[in-house]
Amino acid sequence: MRLSPLATVGCSLLIAAGAPAAVAVAATGSVSTPIGVLEMTIDSGSFTEECTDFPYTVTVTGASDDVQWSTEIDAERDGGGTVSDTATGFGSGAFDEELMVCSGDGAGAWTAIVAVQLRDTNDTTKVYNRTMSIDFTISKATSTTTITRVNLGSSKTKVKGTVLDARRGSDTTMFGYVTVKVKKSGGSWKTKGETQVDEDGNWSLTIEKAYASGTKFKAVFAGTDGAKGSTSSVYTS
Numbered sequence: 001m002r003l004s005p006l007a008t009v010g011c012s013l014l015i016a017a018g019a020p021a022a023v024a025v026a027a028t029g030s031v032s033t034p035i036g037v038l039e040m041t042i043d044s045g046s047f048t049e050e051c052t053d054f055p056y057t058v059t060v061t062g063a064s065d066d067v068q069w070s071t072e073i074d075a076e077r078d079g080g081g082t083v084s085d086t087a088t089g090f091g092s093g094a095f096d097e098e099l100m101v102c103s104g105d106g107a108g109a110w111t112a113i114v115a116v117q118l119r120d121t122n123d124t125t126k127v128y129n130r131t132m133s134i135d136f137t138i139s140k141a142t143s144t145t146t147i148t149r150v151n152l153g154s155s156k157t158k159v160k161g162t163v164l165d166a167r168r169g170s171d172t173t174m175f176g177y178v179t180v181k182v183k184k185s186g187g188s189w190k191t192k193g194e195t196q197v198d199e200d201g202n203w204s205l206t207i208e209k210a211y212a213s214g215t216k217f218k219a220v221f222a223g224t225d226g227a228k229g230s231t232s233s234v235y236t237s
Contacts, residue, residue, distance in 0.1 A: 029132035033118045036063030036092065038130075040071065040114055042099065044137040047107065047226040049171035053098035054138065058087055065091040066121050073099065075112040077138075081105030103172065103226030107140045140228045141165040141172040145221040147235040157211050160204040161232065163197045163221045170201030172226035180205045183216040197221070213237055 030039035042056040060069055070088040083105060087097045112134045120126035143165055151158040159180050163173045176197050181189045195205040203219075215237045223229035 027134050027136045029114065029134040031116050031130035031132055033128035033130065035067050035120055035126055035128065036069070036118050037061045038069055038071070038116050038118060040132070040134060042112060042134050042136040044139075046139040047101075047103055047141045047172050048165070048167060049169070050226060051100055051102040052226075053100050054136075056097050056099055058089070058095045058097060060089070060092045060095070060118075063092045063118065064120075067091060067118055068121055069116070069118045072115040073112050074115075075099070075110050077106050078109045078111075079106065081108070081110075101138055103224065106225060107138045110136050110138060112136065140223065141167075141226055143173050143221055143223070143227045143230040145178065145219050145230045145232040147217055147219050147232050150217055150235055150237045152211055152213065152215075152237055155208075155210055157207040157209060158204060159207065159217055159219070160202070161219050162201045163203065163227075163230070164201045165227055170197070170199065173197055173201055173221070173224060174199045176224040176227065177222045178203050178205070179220045179222070180207070181218050181220065182207070182211065183218075184211070185214055189218070211237065 026041050026043050028039060028041040030037060039059045040056060045054050058071060068090050073085045075083050083099060083101050085099050089095050114132050114134060116130045118128045143163055145163045147159060147161040149160045163178060164170055165172050174197055177194050178197060179194045180192050182192050183189045192207045193205050195203050197203045217235045219232040221230050
C-alpha cells in the first residue's frame, strides 16, 4: 500500500573531498519525525552483470526499540525504466539493503521517490508518514575489446577475440556486436563484417578474403545496455 505523504524532503549529494574518481557518489535523503529520524543513502554505481544489486543504507536515529520503520522506493530513470523495493525494521541503527536494477531498465540518471513511515507500536496515535526524493546515477560497465588471433588463409581470414568488462566477465558484454576493420599497407580502414559476442565474451569473424602478412586489424565493440563500447588495439598480422 502506498503511504500518504505529509511532507517532502529533498536530497543532498555527499562527495568526499579529494576522493578518487572511482569512489561512488552517494545521494542521501532524510526525514524527521517526533519519534525518530530516517536517512537513506543510495550509492551511484555501474553495472557488473545483467541484473546488478546497487546498495543503499537506511540509517535510523533517535528511535526506541518499539518504533517500526518502513520504506517504499519507486525509482524511475530519465527516458524510461522503473524499479521498486521495500524495507522495514525496528529501532535505531544502520540497515544495509539492495536495489536490483537490470540492464534493460538502462543506465542513466534515476530519481527515487521514497515513502517512509515511522510508528510507535505501543501508541497508535504516533504514526508518521513522509516522502523524500533521492537522485542517483547508474552507469554502464567499461569494456575491453581484444583481438586474440588472426589466421591468414589462402582464401579466407579468421579473426578471433574477446570483449570483457573491468571484472574480466562477460555478463554485461555478451550478445553485443563487434565490427572488424582491416587496413592494408598504404590503405585506409575498411569494415569487413560484424559478429556477435557469445555468452563467454568470445567472438570470431571469417572474412572471405586472403590478406598478406603485415595487414592491420582492429575490432570495434558497439556496447550493450550494460556495457560501454570500446575499440581494440591494432593487431598486425
